[in-house]
Amino acid sequence: MTRLARFILGLLIALALLTWAVSGVVQTTTREWFERDVSVHAQLAMVSATRSMADAWYDPEGLQKQLDAIDRNQHVIGVAACNADLTTRSLTPDLPEDFRCQEVGVRVRILNSGVGGANPKLQPWSTIATLPTGRVYVAAMPVISQGQVLGFVILAHDLSYIERREARAQTFLLVVFGILAVLAFGVPLLVARRVRHDWSMEVRKLMRKGGKQPREFQPILSDVRELVARMAEEREDLAGHWTADRLKQVLNRNLHGEKIVILANREPYSHVFAEDGSIEVQHPASGLVTALEPIMRACSGVWVAHGSGNADRETVDRNDHVRVPPEEESYHIRRVWLSDEEQQGYYYGFSNEGLWPLCHIAHARPTFRAEDWAYYQQVNQKFSDAVCDEADSEDPIILVEDYHFALAPAMIRKRLPAATIIAFWHIPWPNAERMGICPWHNELLEGLLGSSIVGFHTQLHCNNFLDSVDRYLETRRDREQNAVIMHGQKTLVRPYPIALEWPVRWVDSAASPEECRARVWKDLGLKADALLGIGVDRLDYTKGIEERLLAVEMLLERYPKYRGRFTFVQLAEPSRTKIARYRDLNEAVEALADRINERFGAADYRPIILLRSHHEPPEVFRYYRAADLCYVSSLHDGMNLVAKEFVAARADLRGVLILSEFTGAAQDLTEALIVNPYDLVRSSNAMAVALAMPEEEQHDRMRSMRSMIGRFNVYRWAGKMLMDAAHLRNHERLSGRLTEHVYDSSNI
Ligand code: ADQ
Numbered sequence: 233m234t235r236l237a238r239f240i241l242g243l244l245i246a247l248a249l250l251t252w253a254v255s256g257v258v259q260t261t262t263r264e265w266f267e268r269d270v271s272v273h274a275q276l277a278m279v280s281a282t283r284s285m286a287d288a289w290y291d292p293e294g295l296q297k298q299l300d301a302i303d304r305n306q307h308v309i310g311v312a313a314c315n316a317d318l319t320t321r322s323l324t325p326d327l328p329e330d331f332r333c334q335e336v337g338v339r340v341r342i343l344n345s346g347v348g349g350a351n352p353k354l355q356p357w358s359t360i361a362t363l364p365t366g367r368v369y370v371a372a373m374p375v376i377s378q379g380q381v382l383g384f385v386i387l388a389h390d391l392s393y394i395e396r397r398e399a400r401a402q403t404f405l406l407v408v409f410g411i412l413a414v415l416a417f418g419v420p421l422l423v424a425r426r427v428r429h430d431w432s433m434e435v436r437k438l439m440r441k442g443g444k445q446p447r448e449f450q451p452i453l454s455d456v457r458e459l460v461a462r463m464a465e466e467r468e469d470l471a472g473h474w475t476a477d478r479l480k481q482v483l484n485r486n487l488h489g490e491k492i493v494i495l496a497n498r499e500p501y502s503h504v505f506a507e508d509g510s511i512e513v514q515h516p517a518s519g520l521v522t523a524l525e526p527i528m529r530a531c532s533g534v535w536v537a538h539g540s541g542n543a544d545r546e547t548v549d550r551n552d553h554v555r556v557p558p559e560e561e562s563y564h565i566r567r568v569w570l571s572d573e574e575q576q577g578y579y580y581g582f583s584n585e586g587l588w589p590l591c592h593i594a595h596a597r598p599t600f601r602a603e604d605w606a607y608y609q610q611v612n613q614k615f616s617d618a619v620c621d622e623a624d625s626e627d628p629i630i631l632v633e634d635y636h637f638a639l640a641p642a643m644i645r646k647r648l649p650a651a652t653i654i655a656f657w658h659i660p661w662p663n664a665e666r667m668g669i670c671p672w673h674n675e676l677l678e679g680l681l682g683s684s685i686v687g688f689h690t691q692l693h694c695n696n697f698l699d700s701v702d703r704y705l706e707t708r709r710d711r712e713q714n715a716v717i718m719h720g721q722k723t724l725v726r727p728y729p730i731a732l733e734w735p736v737r738w739v740d741s742a743a744s745p746e747e748c749r750a751r752v753w754k755d756l757g758l759k760a761d762a763l764l765g766i767g768v769d770r771l772d773y774t775k776g777i778e779e780r781l782l783a784v785e786m787l788l789e790r791y792p793k794y795r796g797r798f799t800f801v802q803l804a805e806p807s808r809t810k811i812a813r814y815r816d817l818n819e820a821v822e823a824l825a826d827r828i829n830e831r832f833g834a835a836d837y838r839p840i841i842l843l844r845s846h847h848e849p850p851e852v853f854r855y856y857r858a859a860d861l862c863y864v865s866s867l868h869d870g871m872n873l874v875a876k877e878f879v880a881a882r883a884d885l886r887g888v889l890i891l892s893e894f895t896g897a898a899q900d901l902t903e904a905l906i907v908n909p910y911d912l913v914r915s916s917n918a919m920a921v922a923l924a925m926p927e928e929e930q931h932d933r934m935r936s937m938r939s940m941i942g943r944f945n946v947y948r949w950a951g952k953m954l955m956d957a958a959h960l961r962n963h964e965r966l967s968g969r970l971t972e973h974v975y976d977s978s979n980i
Contacts, residue, residue, distance in 0.1 A: 243417055251409045255402050262401060266394040270307075270369050271358055274389050277302070278356070278373040282385055285313060286377040295322045302387070309368060309388040313375070316383045327388055328363060331370045336386050366392030474948035476530035476733075482951050483531055486958035487629060492533035495619050495640060496633035497579065499565050500525040501556045502541030511543045513558055515849055517770050517805040519730075519873040520633055520658050525557075526733035527950045532563045534622045536615060538579075539567030568618050570611065577607025579636065580810050587635045589813075590670055591659045592868040593894075594774040596813055600671055609639060612679075616643035626650050629957060632683065634658045639675065642682030645721070650964070652957045655683040656728070659870045660896075661693040664703040674704050681707070681718045684960050687728040687953060689871045689896035694725045724960065728953050729900060730871045734945035736880045738853040745857045745884045752858035756841055758799060763923055765800040766859040768852055768874045770807035771844065773817050776865035776892060777802065778824055779909040781840055783865070785828045786916035788839055795832050798923065800863075801841040803855060818844075856881035861922040863890045864897070865909035871896035875904065876941050885931040885938075888922035890915070900940060903933040 281302055288294035295313055302311045303324040310327025314320055318337035329335075336357075358371035369389035375382045483490075498518045506512045515521070528535055539545065539552070548554045548567055555561040570578070581604030589596035615637060619630055627650035632640050634657065641653045657680075667673050677700060680686050688694050694714065701707055701716050708717040715724045742748065758764065765784070769775040784800045804821065808814045825840040832839045847855075856862065862878040872895040879889060879901065891897060891904035898906050905918040 243413070247409065247413045251406055254409070255405050258405060259398055259402065262398060263394060266397070267360060267369065267391065270389055270391065270394070271371065274369060274371050274387055275356060275358070275373070277305075278371060278385060278387055281387075282373050282375045285385060286375050286382060289313075289321075289375060289377065289382045292322060299324050307390050307393065309390050311388070312386040314383050314386060316381055321383060323386075327386065328368065330361070330363070331368070331386055331388050333384075333386065336370070336372050337384070360391065366390065366395065473943065474734075474945055474951055476526065476947060479527070479530050479947040479951050479954075483954060486955060487961070490629055491624055492528070492531050492629050492631060493619055493622050494524060494528060494533065494535045494631045494633060495537075495615055495637055496520055496524065496535065497538050497583075497636040499537035499540065499544075499567065500528065500535060501554075501558070501565065502539075503543040503547045503554075504541045505543045511546060514541065514846065517807070517846060519871065522732065522873050522877075523730045523946050523949070524631075524633065526737075526946055528563045529557065529560065530947065531950075534564055534566050536566045536568060536618050536622060538575075539569055545569075566618060566622055568615055570614075574607050574611050574614075576810070577601075577604045578611035580808065582608035583636045584808050585811055585813075586670065587638075588659070588774075590666065591635065591662050592774045593660075593662075594867045596773055598669060600669075605672055612637055612639040613643055616640045616647070619644055620647045623648060623651070627652065627961070629954070630654070631656065639679035640682075642679045645682040651684075652961050652964075653683040654685045654687060654953055654957055655680055656687040656730075656953075657693070657697075657870075658689070658730070660690075660868055661688055661696045661700070663696050664700040667696075667700045668704070673700070677701055677705055678718070681705075681716060681721065681723045683723055685724045685726060685953065685956055687726050689727065689729050690899060691727045693870070694727050698725055724956065726953075726956060728949055729896060729944070730873070731900075731941060731944050731946045731949050732873060732876050732880055733947070734880070734942045736853075736877065738849045739881055739883060742850065742853050742857060742881070745882075745886065748854045748857040752801075752855060756799065756801060757836075759797075759836075761797065763794065763798045764859045765798065765861045765863055765919065766855050766878075767800065767802045767804075767863055767865070768855070768877075769802075769804055771804045771814065771818055771821065772807055773813060774866060774868055776867045776909045777804065777817075777821050779867070779912070779915070780863055780865040781821070781824045781828060783863070783909070783912050783915035783919065784839060785831070786912045787919045788828075788832045790913075790916055791920050794920075794923065795839075796834060796837050798919075799837075799839060799841060801843065801855065801859075803847050803852060804842060804844045805846050806844055853877070853881050856887075857884075859887055861888045861890060861919060863915075863919065864892055864895060865890075865907075865915070866892045866895045867909060869895040869897070873897075875901055879934065879937045879941055882934050882938070885934040886927065887934065888925050888930055889933075889937070890918045890922055900944065901937050903936045 281298065285295060285298055288298055299311045299313060299322055302308060303326070310324045310331075312320060312323035312327050312333055314333030314337060318334050320333045323332065356371065356373045358369065361368050361370060369391050370386065371389070372384050372386050374384045483492075498516055498521055500515070500521045502514050502516060503511050504514055524535075534553075539548070544554075544567055552567045552569075553564045554567065555564045581599075581601060585599040586601075586604060587598070590598040616639075619640070623630070626648060628648065629652045630644060630648075632644070632653060632655040637655075641655050644651055644653055661667075670676065680697075681701070686697065688697065698709070698714070698716065702709065705718065709715070710717060710722070713724060714726065715722050717723075743751070752758075752764070753760075753762065756764075767777065767780055769777060771777065781800070781802070784798075787798065788795050802821075802825070806814075806818060809818065822842065822844075825842045828840050829838050856878045859878075862875070864872055864875045864878075866872055869892070872891075875889060875891050875895065875897040878887065889901065889904040891901060891906055892909045893906050894909070898904070905922060907915045907918045909915055
């Protein structure tokens with residue numbers, strides 16, 4: 233039932249009750265008036281009748297005539313003249329039997345001791361009785377002549393006409409009340425509806441018109457926009473389970489199925505030549521790809537990326553497009569080619585020797601070279617042009633991913649002023665002071681402020697970004713919305729903690745944990761009673777791999793019972809090996825593993841197993857499912873999806889996650905054993921606690937973390953971000969920035 237229908241029903245019930253109460257009071261009052269009227273009239277009539285009757289008392293014919301004359305009154309039912317001894321002297325035929333001389337005389341004892349005496353004490357008498365025919369007023373009055381009581385007269389008066397009058401009065405009352413109610417409630421209601429209709433038409437007109445709105449409407453319009461945004465958000469309600477389908481629906485509803493363009497340096501699928509010369513598809517080890525690829529499969533569109541596979545050129549069409557994923561082909565990759573110099577300057581140089589160490593507190597000194605900066609600008613322009621070429625409207629939705637493309641948002645905005653650009657920074661944003669180390673910090677900030685939204689994993693990184701903007705640029709801050717306004721362009725700054733698809737497809741297709749364990753035990757040559765820890769990373773100094781291995785050493789040192797039994801396997805994909813710091817790390821990790829193996833190893837036992845190669849996701853998940861613990865020891869990490877993957881893989885609720893407090897994931901996965909990876913004693917304690925943890929506790933912790941990553945999955949992450957973008961687009965349409973033909977007022 234609608235709210236209006238409920239209101240009207242309530243109104244009618246209230247009216248009915250009111251009418252019922254009023255008509256009850258009116259009925260009692262009017263009945264009393266009428267009956268009193270009738271009795272007064274009857275008694276007056278009888279007083280005059282008894283006088284003339286006394287004269288005709290002994291003349292039967294004359295007496296009958298008088299009775300008939302009285303009976304002719306339309307309200308008189310009957311009349312009788314009775315002797316003092318209660319016998320009938322004369323009567324009219326319709327007088328009811330219950331009110332004839334005997335019955336009335338006896339019931340009222342009208343004749344008392346004074347009858348026939350000289351001092352009659354007879355009093356007039358009356359009553360109201362209910363007969364089957366209706367109510368009747370009956371009165372009796374003595375007939376006295378010269379002081380002698382001759383007898384008495386009975387008069388029966390019909391009162392049923394009073395009831396008829398009452399019914400008529402009640403109907404009249406109801407009609408009057410009905411009309412009043414309609415006038416009192418209906419008219420204002422109609423007027424209010426009309427006013428609301430006119431007002432909302434006016435607002436819609438204003439919204440459609442775009443451009444400058446009259447000043448008096450501006451406060452209202454801004455309230456309306458906020459309300460629309462809030463209502464849309466409530467309607468989409470982020471609660472409940474998010475799936476690929478739900479994300480698709482949200483996109484269709486809010487963004488009218490517009491194509492999404494993703495710009496990321498890394499491509500989700502690369503083609504490489506195998507040893508036999510055939511072409512293989514590879515899934516790169518990248519958190520960004522892990523998170524965004526399911527979004528692209530759900531939403532379709534185009535992913536613009538660097539074509540980095542050595543067989544990439546062989547697999548594209550003449551527009552440099554390749555349809556992926558291999559069996560589904562739901563979206564396509566647009567490959568952009570980079571020269572060696574470009575890759576060296578933009579990727580290895582500025583991005584990974586400059587920005588990466590700048591943004592991570594991991595004790596690597598950032599290096600900024602002017603020539604790298606020049607390549608960074610050039611490549612950002614190249615990718616921005618490719619994005620604009622791929623856009624199929626003037627206002628596409630463009631997701632710009634990560635620190636490789638800080639300049640791209642402003643470059644794209646220049647060519648497509650109406651685009652909705654969401655820049656997501658997958659790594660931490662340093663504090664303002666540290667940001668100042670980069671000689672081109674202003675340009676980076678200005679580039680990012682070309683976006684409609686800039687997203688980070690945590691609120692802390694948002695705050696750092698806003699502080700940097702405040703410190704280095706002339707902008708206006710909208711503190712209520714957490715937005716920055718620069719040259720009239722508003723950029724929202726929001727935390728969107730990234731997540732995994734749910735369910736994770738590699739888990740769905742994985743073997744049972746027992747089978748995985750058996751296979752891994754066999755591959756690693758472990759003893760039956762062995763205990764296994766796992767680490768999965770790109771070989772990057774921010775991931776704290778050295779600290780992790782040192783913590784394993786400390787565990788074996790402090791808990792001798794685990795020597796010969798506990799093995800830690802590190803899946804380490806070599807990464808950015810053209811950079812000296814990464815090559816050093818590679819060697820340092822290898823040397824450390826060797827040292828620990830020498831110290832605690834035996835002929836049939838290696839405490840550290842280092843697998844330095846690329847592993848496809850099914851293999852990574854096999855290891856997750858086989859392990860007793862997973863240690864994520866990042867020194868600084870935007871989020872860290874390995875931690876979430878380990879939890880996702882453990883449908884059997886077994887295994888313990890040890891997680892560095894310096895990851896964004898530590899804010900989501902609070903049931904992990906949270907450690908400071910620099911604190912080797914505590915970290916090794918955590919491993920000992922994990923290895924001895926009762927199964928029930930493992931289940932409780934896993935269950936809670938799994939429920940969290942199931943609910944807050946990557947579809948919700950993208951949904952929230954795209955819904956924010958949709959609200960923003962609406963807002964921009966309302967303020968006339970976008971073209972009218974795409975305007976849809978259904979959200980109002
Ligand atoms: P990354 O630094 O790449 O991501 P992370 O989030 O840990 O880090 O994701 C790594 C991904 O690569 C995982 O899916 C993992 O399975 C895979 N992987 C790692 N090592 C592998 C190996 N040896 N073989 C195969 N696969 C491997 C950046 C930020 C993170 C942020 C993500 C997403 O640094 O903080 O979580 O983006 O925003």
